[in-house]
Amino acid sequence: MDLLLTFIQKAIGQGIAILFGATGEIVTEKSGNLNLGIPGIMYMGGISGLMGAFFYEKNVANPIPLIGLFISFLMTFIVSALGGFIYSFLTITLRANQNVVGLALTTFGVGFGNFFGGSISKLAGGVGQISVKTTAAAFRASVPVLNKIPIIGDLLFSYGFLTYLAIIISLSMTYFLKHTRKGLNLRAVGEDPATADAAGINVTRYKYSATVMGAAIAGLGGLYFVMEYYGGTWSNNGFGDRGWLAIALVILALWNPNNAIWGSFLFGGLYILYIYLPGLTRATQELCKMLPYLVTIVVLIISSKRNKHESQPPSSLGKAYFREER
């Protein structure tokens, strides 16, 4: 029972970072931009949030949790949005190839994260010595009172606010895309920028906003990981390949943020399943670690057989738009 409960809790914990990334990438891709820089941006988001909190706590005698939380949140938001802006400028304004820019941004972002992670590590006095415990505690604070309910409390109310935020963002993004004018316009931009343009939509502005916004949301995944999951510390490459899984999840979720929610929990669960399955050897554990990837592949194959119009990627995905080009 305890094991199952912990497993579910941890699966959700693993999933949330991916969910932020996937939601951010969905918003981005809806504008026709395939941002392969998301893995890097998540590193950038994570480290800048941590740095914000770190310098705040370092320079203030009695840090106030909420202020630390606010600072790190803001830092993450700004820096990851900046990552999105670099991508946007290069691909939208300069019409550079999206794949190259994305991959380069990932290289850049991971380097950025590890570099500054190392730098503040040094300032903090060594490896593992970064401590933003006040801020981290604020990020980790679970829902008061409700979290005391047995089982239900553990299952539903034992998470920090970013977990709920991730789900709220996903739900509201789905609503935004489906039911609002701006959402409709955004989808049009991603489907066919020339048509959107002819309909009087400012394609450039939509592409920029969606990409920058998407990057900022994805960056929160990094912040979540560093703050809520790790409790406010840094480890080089500690975020691993989750950014790539987030991009994978976008396709699996058929560009619908609501699907990404359960998808991320599934990914999270499969990610740690090997620890919970009894009787595995080291070798079979390694095979078990393939599960998230194999399941993705299987789902992918099954879903590719249904060729519904609505479950296709935005048609202009990956292509630059130039009004006068034919």
Added chain:
Amino acid sequence: MEQVNAIELKHVTKRFGEVTANDNVSLTLKKGEILSILGENGSGKTTLMNMLSGIYFPDEGEIRINGNAVTIRSPKDSFSLGIGMIHQHFKLINILTAAENIILGLPGEKKIKMPQVVEEINALTRKYGFDLNPMQKIYDMSVSQKQTVEIIKVLYRGADILILDEPTAVLTPHETTKLFQVLKNMKEDGKSIIIITHKLNEVLELSDRISVLRKGTYINTVETKDATVESLTEMMVGEKVSLDIKRTKPTNQKKRIEVCNINCRNKEGLPVLTDASFIAYSGEILGVAGISGSGQKELLESIAGLQKLESGQIFYHTPEETIEDLTKLSADVIKEKGVRLAFVPEDRLGMGLVGSMDLTDNMMIRSYKDGRSFLVDRKKPRKLASKIVEQLKVVTPKLETPVRRLSGGNVQKVLVGREIALNPTVLMVAYPVRGLDINSSYTIYNLLNEEKKKGHAVICVIEDLDVLLELCDRILVLNSGKITGVVDARSTNKEELGLLMTGTGEEKHKDE
């Protein structure tokens, strides 16, 4: 007070690299009139209109709307000036509904109140006599339905000035008539309209005045009542051209293609061809008529080996009088068998040609496999490309230009030229003159006639019934995948064809 014009273009110039698409063009649209713009393919009509709709920005010149000098930097600016444009290629988002497409980009409450929007659209459709389901997805629509969405989109925005770029290219005569009625209603409503079309009879029927462009320059504007097909053509081309098709009697007719009871279904599993059987002979032009989507495309594609057959058989009778069974063979196998089959598909850049490749590489599409070598030979295709450019007067800056950059008419010439160069015994063409100017159209008709004279079998799908009657020897009529008749083109008439096309006529096989 003097009457202000809806649109005045003054000395407008637009260049694309080396190409000057519009050179010092001045043009006026009066309030409440319908103005036609005529010109050969690539003469710059679309470019000129796109400067009004905010897609392109002029290099030089001035634009006045309702008497005021304006700068149109984007489609949005254009809308706010009351200009609505229906583009040559539909500007619709496939996965969205009609209603969603119509309200695209419009300001309004954050949350979309769909029922309200649908009500407003229904009001418009009632007013102008359209037939449209606002909740239908675009990908489920026929071309004319899409056209309707485009028009309502413009009306919904409250445009006073309407620009339609070749709206009738893909419409059936019936649909065209309906559209023109709507346009006339709108004119009554006080709206000003510009229409671009290559069909001169339409021009004469609909418009008040006609402006002509040639090679990017403005030639003249005439009152419609003073114009004739011949005078307009001369203005467009710059010289007198004869506009008749010299149909010869078929000679030496032999069976070439024999289609027996073929059936096939589309992706959604609906039947598109049912028990179709017919024979195409050498030395004749067999026309295919039918309202759009009646199975014309599938019929040709089945013969070309591009369509999966459910049942039925297709035979090819060689000039040497042997018989090849082509049933269920794919295009490459048919070619390997030495069957000289040429096919000009409906979708030029999506199927017949590769848009991003240059002329030379496009020449190779059908012949690159020739020869044993592992490497391709580009010498012959390059020669062929320059030959076609020369003989068919293809307008292109150079042979290395990607075909995507050429105007529609020129693209078509390249494609037809290549297929004829295969020296085929069977030539199949789908909508060969769609979007082509009158001069180019006659060039193509003559090419088809020459093929026929060479003793080849020509099968062509054409939507213009007048042309069918004038060009073909026999006409096969399709109605929802069934062949409702094969008639002699010399003895039939439009009414008979119309009845067969809509399925109200009795089945007719004159040659059997």
Added chain:
Amino acid sequence: MSKDIVLLNKEPFIRMVKRDSITTVKAWFIRMIAVILALIVAALVIVAITKQNPIEVYLGMIDGAVGSKRRLWVTIREILAMLCIAVGLTPAFKMKFWNIGAEGQILMGGTAAAAFMIYFSDKLPSGILLIVIIIVSSIAGLIWGIIPAFFKAYFNTNETLFTLMLNYVAMQIVTFCIVFWENPTGSNTVGIINSATKAGWFPSLFGNVYGLNVVLVLLLTTAIAIYMKYSKHGYEISVVGESEFTAEYAGINVKKVILRTMMVSGAICGFAGSLIVSGASHTISTSTAGGRGFTAIIVAWMAKFNPIAMILVSALLIFMQQGSVQIATQFGLNENASDIITGIIIFFLIGCEFFINYQVELRKKSKEGK
């Protein structure tokens, strides 16, 4: 009129116009400027975050990459590996098959090479063993390439995600194998395979340990350059990449071409695995591919799929990478700083392509009228 008349009299401040053509000299001039700007920006970043003299840092990079004969050869070896992978990716990308699975294909090739080095070192004469290794590693990569190709061809399964996932599966297969090959048990390291006999190692050629690498990769690069540009296969690949309908119309068996091309692509990446394992590291680990599969995508795109240009691009990126090892040592500058610098340089280089393809026009002075 129901609507207010909007008067717009402002011409846009800057406009972009597509260039028709540009001279090669001018294009390279623009690229040079981009590199210089990139170096300046990177220098500013270096000063800002490390307070080091950027010139010295750059000199350090040059020293690290080509400062001695040995370093030069290490750099060459790495360029070759990168080039090989980029060349391998070319056919797939030209076909618009988004193969981001080179990483996995390399790993599988490397694993096959290691397996044969381990299990057949005493069963086969060394020359034959080497040939067998090259063949099996190519086959292993080929298999890893053909799986997503099959599903793409027959079920239209999204290959981007498929190949990405196969990378991780390959990674796990390597870890799985290491459990059996590790020495000693539990150490998670395979160590140098056949360090005594050197069985299955690339032999020295022209007196250089990496001579064979040079020959093989350059041959391969030339072959692929010819294959893509002048062969019928290459032509088919471009047509399929542009439009499947056109391909079918042209009598091209699209499924066959997808499978064949991914076989070629996967096989070359698999071969790159043996190039790394047999030709350089003589061991296998999860970092055998080491992100090269992703970097190679950047290389291939930046070179616009021109195999010859790929030599230049991979040289540039590897130069940065090798140089960074030195600056890390010399200035205590954290190596990740080099990723930041590399990122900046790539940003500038791909950004500058815009100025090669487009012309920017500023607003003209004044216009007649009001």
Added chain:
Amino acid sequence: GCGSSATKESSSDTIQTQSSESASGDTQDDASAIKVGIMYIGDENEGYTESHMKGIQEMKTALGLTDEQVIEKTNIPEDESAYDAAVDLADQGCNIIFANSFGQESYMMQAAEEFPEVQFAHATGYQAASSGLSNMHNYFTSIYEARFVTGVVAGLKLNELIENGTITAEQAKIGYVGAFPYAEVVSGYTSFYLGAKSVCPTATMEVQYTNSWADMSGEAEVASQLIANGAKLISQHADTTGAPSACEQAGVPNVGYNVDMTSVAPDSALTSAYNNWAPYYTYAVKSVIDGTKMDVNWCQGFAEGAVGITALNEKVVAAGSAEKVAQVEAAIKDGSLHVFDTTTFTIGGKSLEDLIAEGGDYAKYADYVSDGYFHESELASSPSFDLRIDGITELTE
């Protein structure tokens, strides 16, 4: 004090490497002419490497070497790059080259063969003695001693929990986050367990592997699972702060490795066992300077100050821990306490001596066992205790 003859020998060595640069045989010059190279698997952002870096730094201070005399290469992976780095260091004139990761050993040996006049020292490896290369060396610390002591701290904590009634004596289960089922890890967790058991006899232990030396999230997840599985205290042999961080959230006391964990687990970290590499680096470099022969295998513990435990977290540790720690440390130092005392553990219910006598698989341990204890790290510097003793369950089979 070093003999002058030895100094002469070494100076001739130096002359060989540095060719014509300096012909001086003076001892003073040797210290300033020497060059030290070191290649690390990671960099200062990674705990294991960081501790080596500190050791090098202390060595530099102790021997008065300048910055130019020490070349540090970071992030050297365990493949051909290790060889490249080693020979590059040799090319730059290093007289002694260190490498700190297991997988770099074969590449070090390759380089050692090429540069016979340069000393190559490799941490955690085991092949120097058998390599036949006189310039190849292995070194490690007796970290098991420190682990035993941290085990004692953990055992006392468990006792406290039992006394408080928080848990019963039977529930005194320890969870251990291990990297790989490798002698270094097995030896480590066994010594930790033996330390705990020495004060809390009912203690049991479960070990789960992460299959990685440093996988922060994996370590956190494994720790969570162990806790969910009933572990009341967590320890680790893995390099990150992942496990302590998870413990902090779950409120479970924990023992770390390499670094002080109180930064991430202020309310749950007890202490950490750590290595101090300075004694070895100082010893080795000094040997080269002095021209004395270096140990082929070097392994030291508390006695040489090569291992230790970080400051006890008074907030968390049981009362009286400090005294007990001091006592145990002293006993280890003076040799009165042997960590792998064969009377303190059984295997399958039998003593190790009996099993050896029975022969079979256990016969190979005969060389290690005498005088009532297993002589860990005495025959070779790297750990060799890889027996699975009673009371410990490996969850990974």
